Amino acid sequence: MKLSTFEVKTSLGSAQRIGLVLFPPGSDPNTQAPTLVDLNAAYAWMLLEAGQKPCPQRWADFLFPADMRAFLELGEPALDAAREVEQRFLAVLKNSQPEDLWGGAGQRLAFARHEVTLKTPVPNPKMMRDFLSFEVHTANGFKRRNEPIPDAWYKMPVYYKGNPHTLIGHDEPVMWPSYTRIFDYELELACIIGKQGKNITAEKAADYIVGYAIMNDFSARDIQKHEMMCRLGPAKGKDFCTAVGPWLVTADEIKNPRDLRMIARINGEVWSDGNAGTSHWTFEQMIEHVSKEEWIYPGDILGSGTVGFGCGLELDRWPQAGDTLELEITGLGILRNQILQP
Missing domain, CATH: 3.90.850.10 (Fumarylacetoacetase-like, C-terminal domain)
Structure with missing residues (x-):
């Protein structure tokens, strides 16, 4: 699993997100442009679709904060949830383009590489x-x-x-x-x-x-x-x-x-x-x-x-x-x- 910190432009300025870096199966990561999946938005959408948990956005906000260090501090539960998103979106992206994937409240779920600015994966390590x-x-x-x-x-x-x-x-x-x-x-x-x-x-x-x-x-x-x-x-x-x-x-x-x-x-x-x-x-x-x-x-x-x-x-x-x-x-x-x- 490849995890990233990236910035996207919004009407209120740039926003930092953590995400999955996904490549088409069998592609060369050094020549193929990846898709960046917003873990927070994607997980909330998955929970909403499944209808298994109340307040899906609150679950997503807890497991997928905008800060990579805060995400890693949550340990295996957060990593396991990210793997769930990875498996779901590897399948979703076979038939969809990133710009076509939207969640609730007008949230983009995924972005093409040229739409985001990659930051260092852990921008604020303690040491x-x-x-x-x-x-x-x-x-x-x-x-x-x-x-x-x-x-x-x-x-x-x-x-x-x-x-x-x-x-x-x-x-x-x-x-x-x-x-x-x-x-x-x-x-x-x-x-x-x-x-x-x-x-x-x-x-x-x-x-x-x-x-x-x-x-x-x-x-x-x-x-x-x-x-x-x-x-x-x-x-x-x-x-x-x-x-x-x-x-x-x-x-x-x-x-x-x-x-x-x-x-x-x-x-x-x-x-x-x-x-x-x-x-x-x-x-x-x-x-x-x-x-x-x-x-x-x-x-x-x-x-x-x-x-x-x-x-x-x-x-x-x-x-x-x-x-x-x-x-x-x-x-x-x-x-x-x-x-x-x-």
């Missing part, structure tokens, strides 16, 4: 952490400083805490920070936490992952270098923007998150090509480490860190203003952003 889990990427970074990987890196999955307020989604522009001369991309896999927990063992950690998405951890390399010379950060070298998207793919759709091809294209040219399974640390180990005497919450985002040779720093090639960045990961789609000069 975003990004790890350094790929040995090749780590080794390349220390090699530039003529240093070996420190022994401590092999003893715990280290991470920094990013800025959850500067997340963007698919096709949203990323602004080149006014204070940097060296802009970079980073090809990463992200997992999204689905339930609250503390002191979680690696053996049980998979139960806390609701799904996965693509992450582009944009970097201001010159600023990052100066910050980390002081043994602190990164901060301004990273916090200006991070892209996560294009949607959240639930964990049950990803057969093996340790075998996902990861590709980065700059203006259509492949710069990076790796695999998620080459990471030294797994998401389960990351969750165990993070949750030691510390709570994790639904909607929290964990980034894998950059796959080997997954950024310009390792390639000594640098994206420029005006470039289009496309990150693709098996089963997760394509995350595209253009760099804009402020």
Whole structure:
């Protein structure tokens, strides 16, 4: 199941909704435009049609708020209801176009891709952490400083805490920070936490992952270098923007998150090509480490860190203003952003 946060235009301005991303059966998600089903409106319509529950809109408002984090906090009951909508609308859309589907009180039930603006799947996570889990990427970074990987890196999955307020989604522009001369991309896999927990063992950690998405951890390399010379950060070298998207793919759709091809294209040219399974640390180990005497919450985002040779720093090639960045990961789609000069 693919879950999204999107905006639609109304007579009162833009409205944020959470929805299902549906593709025609057998189609290629990387070339076929999806349909976005408004979960709230679709569920209310289903209940009204079935006539099984009173006040169908109130049930829909409870299970499908406009905020993805609030939805994930409801846990399995809300996810199960979303699966009901998915099964119903896979059948409905075989014989109908999105613009023809209307519910009660003049509500649109579904939208064509060009009618909506995709946002990052979880726009307001409580916390975003990004790890350094790929040995090749780590080794390349220390090699530039003529240093070996420190022994401590092999003893715990280290991470920094990013800025959850500067997340963007698919096709949203990323602004080149006014204070940097060296802009970079980073090809990463992200997992999204689905339930609250503390002191979680690696053996049980998979139960806390609701799904996965693509992450582009944009970097201001010159600023990052100066910050980390002081043994602190990164901060301004990273916090200006991070892209996560294009949607959240639930964990049950990803057969093996340790075998996902990861590709980065700059203006259509492949710069990076790796695999998620080459990471030294797994998401389960990351969750165990993070949750030691510390709570994790639904909607929290964990980034894998950059796959080997997954950024310009390792390639000594640098994206420029005006470039289009496309990150693709098996089963997760394509995350595209253009760099804009402020």
